[in-house]
Amino acid sequence: MNRATSTIASLLLGLAMLAGNAFAQLTIEITGSGANQIPIAVLQFAGESALPASISDIVEADLQRSGRFRMLYAGGVSSPPSELAQVNFADWRSRLADAILIGSVRRLSDGRFEATFRLLDVQKRAELGGAVYTFAASQLRLTAHKISDFIHEKLTGERGVFSTRIAYVVKQQGRFELKVADADGQNALTVLASPEPILSPSWSPDGTRLAYVSFQLKKPAVYVQDLIGGRQIPVANFKGSNSAPRWSPDGKQLAVVLSRDGGSQIYLINPDGSNLRRLMQTTAIDTEPFFSPDGQFIYFTSDRGGSPQIYRASIGDGQAARVTFQGDYNVSPRVSPDGKTLVYIARNSGRYQLTAMDLESRQTQVLTDTQRDESPSFAPNSRMILYATEVGGRGVLAAVSSDGRFRQRLTVQAADVREPAWGSFLGN
Amino acid sequence: MNKTLVVVLTGLSVMLIHGCSSQPPVESKVAVEERAPTVVKPAAPASPSTGSQTSGGVTVKPLPPTTTAVSPLKDPNNILSKRSIFYDYDSDAIKDEYRPMLQAHTKYLNDNRSARMLIQGNTDERGSREYNIALGQRRADAVKRLMGLLGAQDAQIEAVSLGEERPRCEEKNDACYAQNRRSDLLYGGEY
Numbered sequence: 001m002n003r004a005t006s007t008i009a010s011l012l013l014g015l016a017m018l019a020g021n022a023f024a025q026l027t028i029e030i031t032g033s034g035a036n037q038i039p040i041a042v043l044q045f046a047g048e049s050a051l052p053a054s055i056s057d058i059v060e061a062d063l064q065r066s067g068r069f070r071m072l073y074a075g076g077v078s079s080p081p082s083e084l085a086q087v088n089f090a091d092w093r094s095r096l097a098d099a100i101l102i103g104s105v106r107r108l109s110d111g112r113f114e115a116t117f118r119l120l121d122v123q124k125r126a127e128l129g130g131a132v133y134t135f136a137a138s139q140l141r142l143t144a145h146k147i148s149d150f151i152h153e154k155l156t157g158e159r160g161v162f163s164t165r166i167a168y169v170v171k172q173q174g175r176f177e178l179k180v181a182d183a184d185g186q187n188a189l190t191v192l193a194s195p196e197p198i199l200s201p202s203w204s205p206d207g208t209r210l211a212y213v214s215f216q217l218k219k220p221a222v223y224v225q226d227l228i229g230g231r232q233i234p235v236a237n238f239k240g241s242n243s244a245p246r247w248s249p250d251g252k253q254l255a256v257v258l259s260r261d262g263g264s265q266i267y268l269i270n271p272d273g274s275n276l277r278r279l280m281q282t283t284a285i286d287t288e289p290f291f292s293p294d295g296q297f298i299y300f301t302s303d304r305g306g307s308p309q310i311y312r313a314s315i316g317d318g319q320a321a322r323v324t325f326q327g328d329y330n331v332s333p334r335v336s337p338d339g340k341t342l343v344y345i346a347r348n349s350g351r352y353q354l355t356a357m358d359l360e361s362r363q364t365q366v367l368t369d370t371q372r373d374e375s376p377s378f379a380p381n382s383r384m385i386l387y388a389t390e391v392g393g394r395g396v397l398a399a400v401s402s403d404g405r406f407r408q409r410l411t412v413q414a415a416d417v418r419e420p421a422w423g424s425f426l427g428n
Numbered sequence: 429m430n431k432t433l434v435v436v437l438t439g440l441s442v443m444l445i446h447g448c449s450s451q452p453p454v455e456s457k458v459a460v461e462e463r464a465p466t467v468v469k470p471a472a473p474a475s476p477s478t479g480s481q482t483s484g485g486v487t488v489k490p491l492p493p494t495t496t497a498v499s500p501l502k503d504p505n506n507i508l509s510k511r512s513i514f515y516d517y518d519s520d521a522i523k524d525e526y527r528p529m530l531q532a533h534t535k536y537l538n539d540n541r542s543a544r545m546l547i548q549g550n551t552d553e554r555g556s557r558e559y560n561i562a563l564g565q566r567r568a569d570a571v572k573r574l575m576g577l578l579g580a581q582d583a584q585i586e587a588v589s590l591g592e593e594r595p596r597c598e599e600k601n602d603a604c605y606a607q608n609r610r611s612d613l614l615y616g617g618e619y
């Protein structure tokens with residue numbers, strides 16, 4: 001089944017690539033779902049050596065990491081152009097570039113900086129768009145990520161996720177730290193440090209709060225923490241275990257798993273700990289709730305059929321239907337923000353692997369070749385999945401594109417990294 | 429802080445006892461001169477505590493007499509010091525060998541109605557962390573349920589799960605996993 005699926009997938013990808021390459025020779029096509037990589041050159045910004053870090057380097061690394069672009073060597077240009085008129089389009093055409101990014105930076109009298117950039121279509125010899133960003137030196141990386149988002153959206157038709165944030169847990173020398181960082185792993189801040197385990201971080205849809213499980217009272221309880229003020233509120237600290245918090249898409253409630261009435265069962269609760277109500281009543285394990293993007297359903301893991309499988313229940317009446325049928329261990333369901341794909345962890349002959357299911361066709365595809373995948377989390381544009389896995393006996397974070405073709409890894413030296421959660425788009 | 433220290437010290441003495449008892453008997457044919465043991469505390473600052481003597485810069489303090497007032501919960505010879513239940517893979521079944529121990533703890537709770545017990549269920553590291561919290565909960569719940577059948581009061585016991593988060597053994601092999609699939613019984617003040 002999986003082999004057949006992946007064969008079909010590679011056939012389709014092959015076709016897409018052929019079409020993409022043929023098309024790419026003519027002009028830049030903004031496609032909604034292209035798996036082809038767009039060849040682009042990011043030139044040095046004039047004057048950026050005055051900054052503590054290079055904007056063009058950060059943009060280049062962003063685009064590279066997304067898997068959507070093929071970065072062309074931008075060196076060998078004696079003085080990088082910063083204006084359209086200075087660009088030698090014939091040269092870039094011979095280098096097979098579809099697009100190039102040019103820009104400049106200048107210091108303002110108030111000490112801030114101004115970055116001007118233009119994205120150019122090499123075939124049409126025209127500007128696709130550009131902007132001027134004003135920023136303090138401390139916002140340099142964020143500014144670069146916003147430029148990357150601009151390029152991503154212009155060239156792929158989809159929002160970029162370079163200026164979003166991720167949360168994860170680091171275990172080092174018996175201590176646990178809940179951290180928040182930029183999507184590229186930079187600018188990491190510690191939200192909570194504890195000698196007791198921390199797990200299951202979940203971002204509020206507006207990106208201002210994190211729900212998580214902490215063992216700080218020597219048992220699992222659910223907390224919500226405000227990222228600006230830092231205040232921690234206990235949301236679910238009932239008798240027994242309190243686990244697996246997940247925000248509803250409107251941010252008005254959390255799904256949690258409690259054992260207070262026996263077993264492990266799914267409840268809904270307001271983020272201030274009020275208005276507790278039980279979603280379903282079974283004698284089985286029901287856990288790992290995850291809201292569908294429309295907020296009408298909850299996907300969850302249950303062993304009601306004898307082995308852990310993924311089910312979907314209606315919030316309205318709690319009626320549940322089974323979703324996974326292959327294998328005897330399918331857990332950790334997460335639905336993509338566009339509602340099209342379900343990812344989960346499937347056990348295949350002792351290997352725990354990130355697996356994607358197309359919710360319309362129900363076709364499945366194993367996305368990784370690792371052994372110990374856990375805790376998947378979709379990027380807010382549904383294109384990448386961040387997850388935890390193990391390499392050389394150590395916990396690392398990895399990301400894979402939703403078609404399984406592109407992979408990357410994020411590690412922290414001499415520490416275990418686990419429990420990633422990708423935050424949503426901020427602002428507009 | 430003091431409590432932690434006491435637990436650590438108790439643990440050490442238990443280890444010492446185990447260490448001694450597990451020593452193979454030594455057959456000695458050499459005559460050994462019997463000597464009275466002396467307690468020497470080198471470089472200890474002279475303390476004004478009662479019963480200590482100072483001679484030649486060395487403080488000598490007699491050991492307190494061994495009392496029989498060791499808590500039954502800590503006495504390694506008492507079944508109440510047994511606190512862990514181990515499980516087969518993917519199972520929450522409590523093996524018969526743990527029944528006498530659970531009966532003893534049930535009796536202790538009934539004899540000491542102000543005592544509180546926390547049962548912590550644990551799993552090995554394989555699989556989902558959140559699902560493992562649920563599996564550990566099932567193990568802890570099963571212990572609590574059995575103690576209830578044996579006569580324990582519901583209000584004295586809380587069953588929680590630590591999932592895979594607190595392994596006793598951190599290697600990745602079956603022997604280690606077997607040590608981590610367990611429930612631990614803790615009394616109020618021990619956690």
